[in-house]
Amino acid sequence: MSMIEDLIIDxxxxxxxxRAFAAEDIGCDGLVEGIGPMLARLELExxxxxxxxxxxxxxxxxxxxxxxxxxxxxRSDDAFVRNSIIDILALQGDESLEALREPLHxxxxxxxxxxxxxxxxxxxxxxxxxxxxxxxxxxxxNVITSVEYLxxxxxxxxxxxxxxxxxRSENVLLRCTCLxxxxxxxxxxxxxxxxxxxxxxxxxxxxxxxxFLKFVARKGSDIHLPLIISLMGEKGQVMHKEIINAIxxxxxxxPREFLPDELIEVIDSYLESEIKDINKYELLVLLGxxxxxxIYTILLKYLEPCNPLICMGAVEGLGEFGNPEALPxxxxxxxxxxxxEQREIIERSLxxxxxxx
Amino acid sequence: xxxxxxxFIKLRNLIYERTGISYEENKIYYVKKRLxxxxxxxxxxxxxxxxxxxxxxxxxGREFQELINLLTVNETYFFREFNQLQLFAEDCLxxxxxxxxxxxxxxxxxxxxxxxxxxxxxxxxxxxREMLEDFRRWNVLIKAIxxxxxxxxxxxxxxxxxxxxxxxxPAYLKRYFTRPEPGVYVIKPEARELILFEHxxxxxxxxxxxxxxxDFVFCRNVLIYFDEVSRKQVVDRFYSLxxxxxxxxxxxxxxxxRISSAFKIRRMNEHLVYQR
Numbered sequence: 001m002s003m004i005e006d007l008i009i010d011x012x013x014x015x016x017x018x019r020a021f022a023a024e025d026i027g028c029d030g031l032v033e034g035i036g037p038m039l040a041r042l043e044l045e046x047x048x049x050x051x052x053x054x055x056x057x058x059x060x061x062x063x064x065x066x067x068x069x070x071x072x073x074x075r076s077d078d079a080f081v082r083n084s085i086i087d088i089l090a091l092q093g094d095e096s097l098e099a100l101r102e103p104l105h106x107x108x109x110x111x112x113x114x115x116x117x118x119x120x121x122x123x124x125x126x127x128x129x130x131x132x133x134x135x136x137x138x139x140x141x142n143v144i145t146s147v148e149y150l151x152x153x154x155x156x157x158x159x160x161x162x163x164x165x166x167x168r169s170e171n172v173l174l175r176c177t178c179l180x181x182x183x184x185x186x187x188x189x190x191x192x193x194x195x196x197x198x199x200x201x202x203x204x205x206x207x208x209x210x211x212f213l214k215f216v217a218r219k220g221s222d223i224h225l226p227l228i229i230s231l232m233g234e235k236g237q238v239m240h241k242e243i244i245n246a247i248x249x250x251x252x253x254x255p256r257e258f259l260p261d262e263l264i265e266v267i268d269s270y271l272e273s274e275i276k277d278i279n280k281y282e283l284l285v286l287l288g289x290x291x292x293x294x295i296y297t298i299l300l301k302y303l304e305p306c307n308p309l310i311c312m313g314a315v316e317g318l319g320e321f322g323n324p325e326a327l328p329x330x331x332x333x334x335x336x337x338x339x340x341e342q343r344e345i346i347e348r349s350l351x352x353x354x355x356x357x
Numbered sequence: 358x359x360x361x362x363x364x365f366i367k368l369r370n371l372i373y374e375r376t377g378i379s380y381e382e383n384k385i386y387y388v389k390k391r392l393x394x395x396x397x398x399x400x401x402x403x404x405x406x407x408x409x410x411x412x413x414x415x416x417x418g419r420e421f422q423e424l425i426n427l428l429t430v431n432e433t434y435f436f437r438e439f440n441q442l443q444l445f446a447e448d449c450l451x452x453x454x455x456x457x458x459x460x461x462x463x464x465x466x467x468x469x470x471x472x473x474x475x476x477x478x479x480x481x482x483x484x485x486r487e488m489l490e491d492f493r494r495w496n497v498l499i500k501a502i503x504x505x506x507x508x509x510x511x512x513x514x515x516x517x518x519x520x521x522x523x524x525x526x527p528a529y530l531k532r533y534f535t536r537p538e539p540g541v542y543v544i545k546p547e548a549r550e551l552i553l554f555e556h557x558x559x560x561x562x563x564x565x566x567x568x569x570x571x572d573f574v575f576c577r578n579v580l581i582y583f584d585e586v587s588r589k590q591v592v593d594r595f596y597s598l599x600x601x602x603x604x605x606x607x608x609x610x611x612x613x614x615r616i617s618s619a620f621k622i623r624r625m626n627e628h629l630v631y632q633r
Contacts, residue, residue: 017597024562024590049596049619056589080618091586123413154409217363245363252359278382282362309383341386 003029008037019045020053027057035061035069042073042081055084059091067092067099074103074114086114090121097126104130109139116142120149128155135161144177151181159185167193172207179211183218191219201227213242217249225250225263232266240275244282251286259290268298281313288317296323303329305336312345319349324357358396360389364404368392371411372428375421378581378610380428391427395420418584425581435476435483435517436524438577438609440628445573446484448625449604453572454489456602464496465489466571468598470559470591471579472501475512475544475552476521481575482548483525483533500568502557509554515544559583559591568598578608580616592617599633606630 010022011034019041026034038054045051058066066088073085089096096118104115116134119127131153134146147165150158162185166178175197182190194215198204204212209231216224228246231239247263259267267287271280284302287295299321302314315333318326327350334346365385373379380388392404399420401407411421436442450465457463465485469478478501489495503509522530522542534542557564559579574595580588595605596619605620607613613620613631620631 020593020597021566024593028562047619049593052589052596052617052619053593056586056593059586154413241362245361248361248363252361276382278362278385281385312386341390344390345386 004031004033011041016047020050023054023057027060067096086117089118116145128153132158144174147177147181151184156185163189163193176211179215183215186219213246217245220250257291277309281309284313284317288320308339315349319352322356324353327353358393395424433473433476434521435480444628446488467499467573468571469501470576472503473508478552479548482551497551499552501554504558513554517542565594571598572603574605603633
């Protein structure tokens, strides 16, 4: 009996380790004759460990034979098998692409979705072009998935189609996904589409607010600031991350020396609210970049060594702000700082302020 | 360099997806500092551009690996990641000992994979000696393996400097080390006798097949140096050599969630542990 025949027999052994080692040997020794028996075993195998080994071995085998043999298993009822097949096909990269064209238009919508899952993992431009075909899928969930995946791949070639979907869709979830993808890939036309659909704050439904803020963070401008400020007042405690990102995004894209007064006001009250420390840190560092005189007083308020993260933000912000009057206060903080990273930020800020004295 | 939280989270998610290593938000500065070094080395100015490069254009994963190396560079020293060792000492070891007593077995086996210069296996030897009541009735084996012959030579010698032993509790320092000269610490036979150092390549599938009956596998901050497929194979090998109910310990920021679903996850004393 040949080695592969022995190994195939061992795949059905009663001993768990024997089955696992047989699968491992088939993979490591590149015995493609073992692909079919391993796939058959995968669906029956009771041991999670052996299943994992079989999948690892299949991944090692590779090649066109593997691809053609595993594709039918995308229809498996077993989620472990299905997900493993997605990973295996993804790992084959270009080898899988040609074979995936047909199941991308399968009658079963779930199979089409799994093909999209493989394609996004392959992630090259051919895969992106196939994903773009999914924007015309009869199933709305697959359309949403396609738009999301194109965003994930940051492939700008399909932005026109996405702008169109956004402009004409009445499906809120699809619009949210389009917004988030347009945030990544959007062009001038995307901004126009968004401004047209949402002429006022009230026209943005609750579900769309998160996605809208994500879009504004990447593509927004000063005209969106009043809207963000109203959102801060109304939804500030639940959407603080998105709001801060939106503010940061606009300020980063449109450089300036001074922040609008109303923005400083809301940031100040934001800092006093219950938002997370990491967001306070972020806001303090951000404030330090602007020259409004009241920023100095705000930063000083947060030089409390009892909260290292917030204190680090204030020290970093003060260093950036560049008022040497802060030197003695930061030196006081240095004398009590124990954290290595905190000390490093303190030294850096002190050095910067010294140089400005 | 600016590292807005949004990008920190993106990068953190990418690192987690690919390596299972997770960084809490309060590590933003730690990550930022190392990220800056990599961006400078690669001539990147913008963080967005750098993340895009890692995601889409770093075909062979070289840059990603460089970043990971920088983020994970850690000195090895005794009693490193103390909380995890405490969990091992006070909870997991106890559970295994109780089960052994019930089954009449008196052997405890620990595999220390990627043992480097020996600090971890010696730490485990000290802990086991300290924690096991009636230690002499137990047959304890700590097999410490590494692919690098040079580090094994150092490990077998068991000679360390004061930095390596900085976290050793003073009582243990006295009990388990001699000090032939100032600043030099030599491990005593009491800890040494439990350990067997061996040269092994974790990727050699046949080498570990004869190993079995282990109660614990320690493989901390090692898997990050393997690619996805190899990482999974190594973890499957650990599974096969563990006893049912045996524990595997990875580095505190590493996770098995993306590697294997064969292990059970348990919460013990606010920590997550993986168990066969």
